[in-house]
Amino acid sequence: MKIAIASEGLNVSGHFGHCPFFTVYEVENKDIKNKIELENPGHKPGALPVFLKENGVDVIVSGGMGAHAIEIFNENNIEVITGATGSIEENVKLYIDGKLESSGSVCHNHEHSHECGNH
Template identity: 40%
Template sequence: MVKIKIAFASEENAGLESRLSPHFGRCPYYVFVEVEDGKIRNVEVKENPYFSRHVPGAVPQFIAGQGAKVIVAGGMGPRAIDWFRKLGVQPVTGVSGKIKDILKDYLAGRIQLEAEPCGEHKGVGYRI
């Protein structure tokens, strides 16, 4: 039995129908999906408690605290990627679209499990 909880940065509170956010820390919601043996067992939407304020490292700790082992977002900075990895959460970036479609591709192995810092953060002293 393979169980995993995946977090998706979301632009809206529409569950799997939500659009993925282009940036993990500046999204208003996170969609948490529990998958067991390739089947969706639970979907939960939570508000980003740090949406209106910037607290370095707080979002990665929040995501890890929810039990997620993967975070999917359109992009994130290098420090956030490091935070997630240190907390045992695999960051995945460079994807876009509806969460249900991204999840389907992820479960089918069509999404690479890697993260590259998004362009706005490369070489910039942006802090997460």
């Protein structure tokens, strides 16, 4: 399984579309086997879910995300976790342990993307 976390430095980004990169963890039997960073190729409507699917991602973790992106991820059988905050390392461990749940945070105003995780 591959878990992508919208990343800004060492923390989860407030909005997946505007993050500088995605930290992708490859997990097998609850063990992290590999970690890579994928540079965000740019925020174009509908493009990032396809980009992450092409990179084998099964789960996306972010602070917030627009409803259209959530819909496209769902169509591509990628689990969406929104409402995440703090350390990317801590969030991936919580997910692996089954303790990270989506808050259902949906961004409605992209001009204030840094606030999306707080909706």
